[in-house]
Amino acid sequence: xxxxxxxxxxxxxxxxxxxxxxxxxxxxxxxxxxxxxxxxxxxxxxxxxxxxxxxxxxxxxxxxxxxxxxxxxxxxxxxxxxxxxxxxxxxxxxxxxxxxxxxxxxxxxxxxxxxxxxxxxxxxxxxxxxxxxxxxxxxxxxxxxxxxxxxxxxxxxxxxxxxxxxxxxxxxxxxxxxxxxxxxxxxxxxxxxxxxxxxxxxxxxxxxxxxxxxxxxxxxx
Amino acid sequence: xxxxxxxxxxxxxxxxxxxxxxxxxxxxxxxxxxxxxxxxxxxxxxxxxxxxxxxxxxxxxxxxxxxxxxxxxxxxxxxxxxxxxxxxxxxxxxxxxxxxxxxxxxxxxxxxxxxxxxxxxxxxxxxxxxxxxxxxxxxxxxxxxxxxxxxxxxxxxxxxxxxxxxxxxxxxxxxxxxxxxxxxxxxxxxxxxxxxxxxxxxxxxxxxxxxxxxxxxxxxxxxxxxxxxxxxxxxxxxxxxxxxxxxxxxxxxxxxxxxxx
Numbered sequence: 001x002x003x004x005x006x007x008x009x010x011x012x013x014x015x016x017x018x019x020x021x022x023x024x025x026x027x028x029x030x031x032x033x034x035x036x037x038x039x040x041x042x043x044x045x046x047x048x049x050x051x052x053x054x055x056x057x058x059x060x061x062x063x064x065x066x067x068x069x070x071x072x073x074x075x076x077x078x079x080x081x082x083x084x085x086x087x088x089x090x091x092x093x094x095x096x097x098x099x100x101x102x103x104x105x106x107x108x109x110x111x112x113x114x115x116x117x118x119x120x121x122x123x124x125x126x127x128x129x130x131x132x133x134x135x136x137x138x139x140x141x142x143x144x145x146x147x148x149x150x151x152x153x154x155x156x157x158x159x160x161x162x163x164x165x166x167x168x169x170x171x172x173x174x175x176x177x178x179x180x181x182x183x184x185x186x187x188x189x190x191x192x193x194x195x196x197x198x199x200x201x202x203x204x205x206x207x208x209x210x211x212x213x214x215x216x217x218x219x220x221x
Numbered sequence: 222x223x224x225x226x227x228x229x230x231x232x233x234x235x236x237x238x239x240x241x242x243x244x245x246x247x248x249x250x251x252x253x254x255x256x257x258x259x260x261x262x263x264x265x266x267x268x269x270x271x272x273x274x275x276x277x278x279x280x281x282x283x284x285x286x287x288x289x290x291x292x293x294x295x296x297x298x299x300x301x302x303x304x305x306x307x308x309x310x311x312x313x314x315x316x317x318x319x320x321x322x323x324x325x326x327x328x329x330x331x332x333x334x335x336x337x338x339x340x341x342x343x344x345x346x347x348x349x350x351x352x353x354x355x356x357x358x359x360x361x362x363x364x365x366x367x368x369x370x371x372x373x374x375x376x377x378x379x380x381x382x383x384x385x386x387x388x389x390x391x392x393x394x395x396x397x398x399x400x401x402x403x404x405x406x407x408x409x410x411x412x413x414x415x416x417x418x419x420x421x422x423x424x425x426x427x428x429x430x431x432x433x434x435x436x437x438x439x440x441x442x443x444x445x446x447x448x449x450x451x452x453x454x455x456x457x458x459x460x461x462x463x464x465x466x467x468x469x470x471x472x473x474x475x476x477x478x479x480x481x482x
Binding site: 056059087090091093094095097100101104105108111112115116119120122123126127129130132133134135136137138139140141143146147148150151154155156158159160162164166167170171187188190191192200203204208220 | 269
């Protein structure tokens with residue numbers, strides 16, 4: 001009956017029933033040579049339990065707390081455990097990091113466009129005589145601007161590729177060090193999926209192109 | 222071909238040209254003379270729209286020069302070859318490249334550019350110096366490169382600003398003879414002197430090569446920019462990765478939600 005209730009809950013992805021005998025066996029196996037500590041018990045001290053896997057959006061601490069309260073009120077449920085303090089702090093930290101990432105992305109995006117803007121502006125003024133001559137010979141705006149726009153795009157793409165390479169090198173180095181100390185994290189740390197590798201060069205290219213475009217502005221005749 | 226109607230141009234309320242009215246027919250060779258500061262250069266600049274008249278009307282071929290839109294100016298200039306008083310040669314390019322520039326902006330085929338440049342350099346007696354840099358040429362030779370650049374696109378109008386001003390008498394005679402030959406081929410020529418006397422893909426490829434050359438030429442500036450962008454994206458990537466890992470650990474956490482019954 002409880003199982004049906006959990007299965008009908010839209011927040012629950014998976015329901016697993018754990019009888020008390022199996023829970024004791026699992027505990028004995030996980031304690032290994034130290035399982036003698038259980039010898040003092042004549043009866044099985046562990047309860048039968050359900051393990052529920054919830055959807056990602058249901059993992060909000062406030063929502064989970066409400067759900068716990070509701071589940072505790074169900075007939076046959078003695079206790080609900082989910083490590084609320086750990087989850088709440090992880091949730092708060094993640095939200096903080098997300099906000100910092102958001103702000104940082106705006107700052108870095110502006111910085112990339114500005115760096116390219118300055119570079120192209122410098123290059124533009126270094127070649128001003130050449131540009132003046134081209135204008136007098138009848139070169140169109142597009143003809144004069146195109147080399148600068150291409151240059152900005154090359155620079156941005158190269159920056160994106162280098163950034164991605166640098167990040168993967170740092171990631172490999174850092175994860176290998178972390179796993180040395182915390183082997184349980186092996187296979188748990190994730191890197192960008194290969195389908196998103198183009199994003200960094202693309203972001204670099206688009207922002208640098210925008211910076212270059214602003215730098216050369218309107219060419220007046 | 223060229224018609225000025227009551228044209229005036231002022232710099233800081235000083236008239237450089239006042240009420241100029243004249244016309245030049247197709248195929249004429251005209252000398253504009255006068256002392257320094259008489260407005261000869263201004264007059265030429267008004268024709269190729271490097272300056273805009275304050276008063277009056279200027280017609281060049283079918284163009285109403287005073288009312289031209291910015292984006293149309295290049296197309297007017299492609300019909301006019303200009304021999305600048307200060308040469309305006311690009312000293313980091315060879316003689317050939319300086320001359321070819323006038324054709325590259327027309328998106329002409331490279332083979333045709335080569336043929337026409339070498340032909341015009343032969344006309345001005347500089348074919349043997351096609352791949353030299355302008356700094357290795359004498360004043361007279363540089364002047365002839367400028368003439369070649371102005372002639373190479375076969376413009377209908379040729380404007381020359383003091384073309385023999387800095388030359389010795391012998392070279393001046395050669396250059397004057399050259400103008401007469403160009404005029405005989407049908408070009409309208411205006412010479413200002415103080416003494417009596419234009420396909421998308423190809424242009425894109427040229428711009429691409431120029432960009433690549435510039436990237437290498439200005440390599441340190443560009444390298445620094447690349448590194449700055451890389452560092453910026455690296456920092457951002459680290460934070461995105463951190464967020465991804467934290468979210469992944471929260472979703473893994475959900476499996477540990479247990480109910481004792």
